[in-house]
Amino acid sequence: MSLISNLRPGGKFGIPSQESRDPIGHLVAGLNRLAQSDLLDKVGLRKQTEQAVFTVTRSGFKTLTATSRAFARSGRKDAPGTRPASAPASGVFDLTPTEDEQMLVDVVGELAGEVLRPAAAAADKECAAPDTVLKSGLEVGLPILGLPESLGGIAEERSAMAGTLVAEALAHGDMGLAVAALAPGSVATAIGLWGTEAQQQTYLPAFTGDEVPAAALALNEPTVLFDVLDPATTAVRRGDGYVLNGTKSLVARGEHAELFIVGAALEGKPVLFLLESSTPGLSIVADPGMGVRAASMTRLELTDVTVPADAVLGATDGSTYTECVRLSRLAWCALAVGTGQAVLDYVTPYVKEREAFGEPIAHRQSVAFMVANIAIELQAMRLLTYRAASRAAAGKDFGKQVALARRLCAEKGMQIGNDGVQLLGGHGFVKEHPVERWYRDLRAVGVMEGTVLV
Known part of the structure; x- marks a missing residue:
């Protein structure tokens, strides 16, 4: 057991703290609770009444200082903080997820498909993530995914690979909602990686408690x-x-x-x-x-x-900042892979069912080759992203690998979004189908810096 020793206690997707289970038991329980949740019937079927509508498309807003909880200062200022151990390196170029990582991805993938995807269109229109979606992310432990057990998290070792897989799985549901759900955990992960003992003891208890604060990079x-x-x-x-x-x-x-x-x-x-x-x-x-x-x-x-x-x-010589940028770019690569996979999964059955001139359009070489090209580029994006994540998790230098991944994901991700719209023709241009939203989201990968990290 290297990654998951427990899930967030309580909640519809959590595990009661009194229960003692192995990783399989935790995740099976999580899946069962996800399937039984009445939350799935509510998301996307009614307007958000518990959250003020963030209507930035019309007039926007401006506040001087947001109301904040008082973070109680604690710990020694000059003492180094607790750091997660690096993942063991086997020396074999094998990017297959571990059993624990795969089980975690299964849970998050179920959440993305059943909760994020149905809420995506309304959230995009309102420029706001529903409270129900954000709460679901908290219940599966997203804010503490990158924290070691000693700091109240769920990882026994550095989890850059797990974070990458989770970001990809969430983006398959919706990139915008994935970013909203991952943002607080990104701040907690950063404090866990570079914070002093005082910073960790001052801020991290809020992220490991029941009332997780919104936070942003x-x-x-x-x-x-x-x-x-x-x-x-x-x-x-x-x-x-x-x-x-x-x-x-x-x-x-x-x-x-x-x-x-x-x-x-x-x-x-x-x-x-x-x-x-x-x-x-x-x-x-x-x-x-x-x-x-x-x-x-x-x-x-x-x-x-x-x-x-x-x-x-962290350090004031620029090294901490540079590592933060690299981990952020890695997260955006993972988000691009997840959204690109959503495009491929949507257009493949569409071109097989859509008929023109008496036959499915998939019979046309131009269409078939375009779908094949999406699959090829997507696999290349995934391979480079996983390679960079595995080196980051092992504590190795991953600057070159993440630079290659970022370059490919920014260019090919945008191309996948464009091809997805093209394959649907007129349907790709209207909001009845989600491909136009994925196209807009994928264009962000080349310009976004920060916001999330793994």
């Missing part, structure tokens, strides 16, 4: 020719803290978030900072895009935002 900026490794947002030392100024864009569910990880340049080096939403000088503005709309993208405007010295997450 903010690296992207709305500038021309933006280079994520050279942020325009600045951090200046002042007294015993830092003053942040700048703008961060494409921040998932920023209007609800209580904690952000913000990237800024400090003395010429990119650095990560922990920023609570109640900090004076922080304002949040709607930042909708053409795709990934269900994630309720926002923009953070930082005007003389003062944070304490212990708000720095």
Whole structure:
């Protein structure tokens, strides 16, 4: 047992804390509860009444400081935090998921197909993820997936591979909802990877409890020719803290978030900072895009935002920031693979059933070759992504591998979305079919930085 020793206690998808089971027992129980959940009958069938509608397409919104819980300071400031152990390397180039990883993917895949997919169209229209969908993600333990058991998580070793598989499975349901569900866990994973003992004991208990806060990773900026490794947002030392100024864009569910990880340049080096939403000088503005709309993208405007010295997450030499960027790009590659697979799974039966001139259009070579090309490129994207994830999980350098994966997924992912629309013809252009939404989502892979990581 290397990955899953328990699932989040309680909830329709969780396991009671008193029960003691092996991994198979946990996941079988999770699947049973998923199948029996009345949540599946509700998602997408009625408008959200428990969440204010985030109608950014019409007027947007702006808030000065969001209401935030008081994170109780704890732990020693200068003590190193707990780190997850690297996954053992067998030396064999085998990217087959382990038994534990496959069982986890089965549970998340069921969740994506039965909960995310039915809610996707309405969530895209409203630019908001339903509370029911977000709650389902919490119940299967998404926020603690990347945390070791010693910090209240479910992993016994670094889980970059598991996180990649989960992101892919969720994106097969819907990329926007996947981003919304994964955003809090991305912040928790980052604190688990690079946080000090004080940072971990201050913030992580909230993510492992019953009331998980919304949180977001903010690296992207709305500038021309933006280079994520050279942020325009600045951090200046002042007294015993830092003053942040700048703008961060494409921040998932920023209007609800209580904690952000913000990237800024400090003395010429990119650095990560922990920023609570109640900090004076922080304002949040709607930042909708053409795709990934269900994630309720926002923009953070930082005007003389003062944070304490212990708000720095990880090293100040740029190494932590660079690793964060790489893990984020790995997550986006996984999301592209999952959405690309959704396109392939949808167009394959469509071209076999759709008839023109008395025969299925799949009989045309141009159509058959286009579907085959989607399958070929998708397998290449998956192979490169898994290769990068396996090296990250083993604690090896994966910069080259993730760069190759990102390049391929950005280009071929967009091509898969375009071909999916083309194969459906006029049907691909209308919202009656989900392919046009997947096309818009896949275009985000080449421009998104941060937001989620594995």
